[in-house]
Each structure stands twice: as C-alpha cells, then as structure tokens.
Amino acid sequence: PAAGTPWWFGVRGADWRHPGGSSSSIDGLADHPAVHISWNDAVAYCAWAGRRLPTEAEWEYAARGGISGAKYPWGDDELDAGGWRANNWQGVVPHENTREDGWLTTATVHTFAPNGYGLWQMVGNVWEWCSDWFSPAYYGASPASDPRGPSDPGRAATRVLRGGSYLCHISYCNRYRNSARSQNTPDSSMGNAGFRTVA
Numbered sequence: 503p504a505a506g507t508p509w510w511f512g513v514r515g516a517d518w519r520h521p522g523g524s525s526s527s528i529d530g531l532a533d534h535p536a537v538h539i540s541w542n543d544a545v546a547y548c549a550w551a552g553r554r555l556p557t558e559a560e561w562e563y564a565a566r567g568g569i570s571g572a573k574y575p576w577g578d579d580e581l582d583a584g585g586w587r588a589n590n591w592q593g594v595v596p597h598e599n600t601r602e603d604g605w606l607t608t609a610t611v612h613t614f615a616p617n618g619y620g621l622w623q624m625v626g627n628v629w630e631w632c633s634d635w636f637s638p639a640y641y642g643a644s645p646a647s648d649p650r651g652p653s654d655p656g657r658a659a660t661r662v663l664r665g666g667s668y669l670c671h672i673s674y675c676n677r678y679r680n681s682a683r684s685q686n687t688p689d690s691s692m693g694n695a696g697f698r699t700v701a
Contacts, residue, residue: 629695667694
C-alpha cells in the first residue's frame with residue numbers, strides 16, 4: 503500500500519503488456535487504452551510514430567469539443583438523460599464500485615459517445631499525459647494564445663496529466679472535468695494512465 507492512500511497498491515511486474523501484474527496480459531484488451539505508460543514511454547512512442555503529445559492547452563481545447571465553458575465534453579451535468587457519458591467510479595470510494603456505467607476498470611475506447619470534435623473519451627477511462635511541465639501557477643502568467651507550458655520543470659519536475667480516470671468519483675477525485683489537472687513524475691506509470699497523440 504502507498505502511504506496515505508491505503509487503497510493504492512504497487513503491483514510487481516505491471517507494465518503495458520501486463521497491466522494487472524506479471525501473470526496478466528493484454529489479451530482481449532486491444533480496443534482498450536494502453537496503460538502503465540510513463541511520460542517517458544509516451545514520448546518515445548511519439549518519436550517512433552512521428553507524432554507528439556498534446557500541450558495541456560491543446561488537450562483542453564480538444565476535450566471541450568466546441569462547447570466553451572462547459573464542465574464536461576457533453577455539458578454541465580455529470581449524469582443526464584443520455585445516462586453515463588464517461589467511465590468513472592460509481593458507488594462509495596474506495597469500497598464499492600457499482601459499475602453503473604458498465605465498467606470496473608478501463609472501457610473500450612468507443613464505449614461512450616464522442617464529443618463535438620469526434621474525439622472519444624476525453625474524460626474518464628484513463629488519465630492522459632500532456633507535453634507540459636506542471637506548475638500550479640502557470641495559467642496566471644501564461645500567454646493568452648497557444649500556451650506551451652512552463653520552460654522550467656521547477657522543483658517538483660512533474661508532467662501534466664488530464665482527463666481523470668475510471669477511479670475518479672465526484673466525491674473524491676472529480677477530475678474528469680475539462681479543466682481539471684493532475685501531475686506525476688515522467689518515469690511513473692499507473693493502471694489508470696495512458697496517452698493520446700497529435701500530429
């Protein structure tokens with residue numbers, strides 16, 4: 503268990519090919535997001551594929567899907583007449599996930615309706631790495647047009663993650679919102695974090 507968060511566990515042997523540990527595999531998960539991808543891994547993949555990670559500003563613009571100022575890619579209500587619109591935790595964190603959205607962990611990438619730009623699951627499912635260094639004060643001093651993130655990693659030297667994940671719940675980690683941010687070290691990987699690329 504991790505200190506201060508007894509429901510988090512380090513899983514020996516977990517990587518993108520073995521997301522549940524050394525005895526697991528990705529069989530049957532080809533249409534799920536890849537997880538246990540560090541920022542360093544994502545950047546190496548981008549270099550190989552001739553692509554790049556989005557900036558944090560690009561990610562948020564894309565997540566909004568043309569709906570400026572909304573809390574979620576589909577509007578302001580977490581649950582609406584369309585039902586669940588993202589893969590996140592339902593129930594009591596961390597003891598019970600009722601799976602009202604149909605998923606315990608990652609969902610297939612085309613499970614929920616795409617946003618106004620045709621992008622699938624911009625929030626929920628898995629956190630997504632962005633290219634930016636993380637700074638809590640950056641938006642107060644960033645350029646108004648096309649901000650690229652701080653040039654200095656600061657003392658924390660962490661990278662931005664956006665979008666929340668299947669472990670987020672409105673009462674605990676309400677970070678599956680368009681504007682929510684998180685961070686982690688570039689060498690960290692998690693079972694609820696992956697990436698998407700841009701060209």
